[in-house]
Amino acid sequence: MTDSLGNWRRTHYSKELDDTIEGESVTLMGWVHEIRDLGGIIFVLLRDRDGLIQITAPSKKISPELLNDIRKLRKESVLGVKGIVQGSSKAPGGVEVIPEEIKLLNNSEQPLPLDPTEKVKAEIDTRLDSRYMDLRKHSVSAIFKIKSTMLHSVRVYLEENGFLEINTPKLVGSATEGGTELFPITYFEREAFLGQSPQLYKQMMMATGLDKVFEIAPIFRAEEHDTLRHLNEVISIDVEVAFADNEDVMSILEKLVHNTIKEVKKKCKAELEDIDVQLEVPELPFPRLEYDEVIDMVNSKGVTLRHGDDLSRAAEKVLGEIMDGYYFITNWPSDIKPFYVMPHPEEPEKSYAFDLMYKDLEISSGATRVHQHDLLVERIKKQGLNPDSFQRYLASFVYGMPPHAGWGLGAERFTMCLTGMKNIRETVLFPRDRRRLAP
Structure with missing residues (x-):
């Protein structure tokens, strides 16, 4: 029989136990990670969010009834333990707990869908099918603790630098950037789409006087990719700044990335150890490569790029x-960038667009935006789009739109940089790709 929580409440997480509280009574809660029954003594490794703690049950110190209850425990069952902290050089963290009471809060079925101890490795699809079990592994949960710290650091940095957080619609009536990579949905009596990007809305905010805005929210792309770096639902960190150009927002971006890496390195030492990553803080400013330079560099290595x-x-x-770490690619051709990207006035075939790369991974793109109404209409038409589809967006450019610039940073791709993960699915709790819509 399993018990209710009753008046039991956790007093400590595993990482809070050390020899400074030896002899104290504690209440722990977690999952049965492993059990070793040596007859006269039973060792139970209890796992919680922060680590493992050894529960040591010697027959000479506890009642036969309690020893018998411990002997019946199953791996991955949920357990509450009240006991006394005792020093032990052989136990994780240098301490163990001698149990006085246990409360079985929920039993676990056997066999398990995968092994949280990782003695038996599982393929990525097996892991994602049982993600609730996969996340019990500290090497997996560490990724999401790092991601949480990253998102918090980003938000704090932007707020401290005068940015306002906004929330834009995720149900839209037309494409943000044109194209067919849209998820259609039924919106009462008409068709709508899941938002590809907050781009048009954050640009409209530049006409309001809010000046510096950001959003951290999901975006949806109906791209039929099946790669290690693409998903159909991701979190985008978007920034837009009035009275600024591409150089201004590139500076904001590289400083934000630099600061975030410092914060993760400082606050996530245990998590970085769990995934065996030595995080290096990059120097500022990041190197800049022009698109034309990149063409020459790639072709010189025998890869054709026109x-x-x-x-x-x-x-x-x-x-x-060739490039180790973070670097920008600038001055992209106008024809391969969206209509809202500002072309060079003297060389309109080039644009004020940039990408931020980490080694071979693009993690951000941005640009100075077109802020003149007539040029924007011209650019929309040039890309084969109908300006009538963008009427409400274009209206914000008629009554005084200031020069502005911005970027979008992929949260999952940035997490890949921070954690060394090679598959973007590792950085999402429940990834959505062309084959996976559950759990």
Whole structure:
């Protein structure tokens, strides 16, 4: 029989137990990680959010009834333990707990869908199918503790630098950037779409006088990719700044990335150890490469990249071999960038667009935006789109739109940089790709 929580409440997490509280009574809660029954003594490793603590049950110190109850425990069952902290050089953290009472809060079925001790490795699909079990592994939960710290650091940094957080619609009536990569939905009597990007809305905010805004929210792309770096639902960190250009927002971006890495390195030491990552804080400013330079660099390594092409996967891999760490690619061709990207006035075939790369991975893109109504309409038409579809967006450019610039940073791709993960699915609790819609 399993018990209710009753008046039991946790007093400590595992990492809070050390020899300074030896002899004190504590109440622990967690999952049965492992059990070793040596006859006269039973060892139970109890796992909680922060680590493992050894519950040591010697037959000479506890009642036969309690010893018998402990002997019946199953791996991954949920357990409450009241006991006394005792020093032990062989136990995790240098202490163990001698149990006085246990409360079985919920039993676990056997066999388990995967092994949280990781003695038996599981493939990624098996892990994602039983994500609730996969996340019990500290090497997996560490990724999301790091991601949480990253998002918190980003938000604090932006707020401390004068940014206002906004929330824009995720149900939209038309494409943000044109194209067909949209998820259609039924919106009462008409068709709507899941938002590809907050781009148009955050630009409209520049006409309001809010000046510096950011949003951390999901975006949806109906791209039929099946790669290690693409998903159909991700979190985007978006920034837009009035009275600024591409150089201004590149500076904001690199300082934000630099500060976030420092914060993660300082606050997530245990988590970085769990995933065996030595995080290095990059120097500022990040290197800048012009698009034309990149073309020459890639072709010099035997990978064909024509002027006007976006970077192929092969080109990205070559760049990753040449460039170590974070760097910008600037001055992209106008024709391969969205209509709202500002072209160079003297060389309109070039634009004030940039990408932030980490080795072979693009993690952010941004630009100075077009703020003149007539040029924006011209750019929309040039890309084969109908200005009538953008009427409400264009209206904000008629009554005094200031020059502005911004960027979007992929939260999951940035998490890949921080954790060394090679598959973006590792950085999402429940990833959505073209084959996976559950759990």
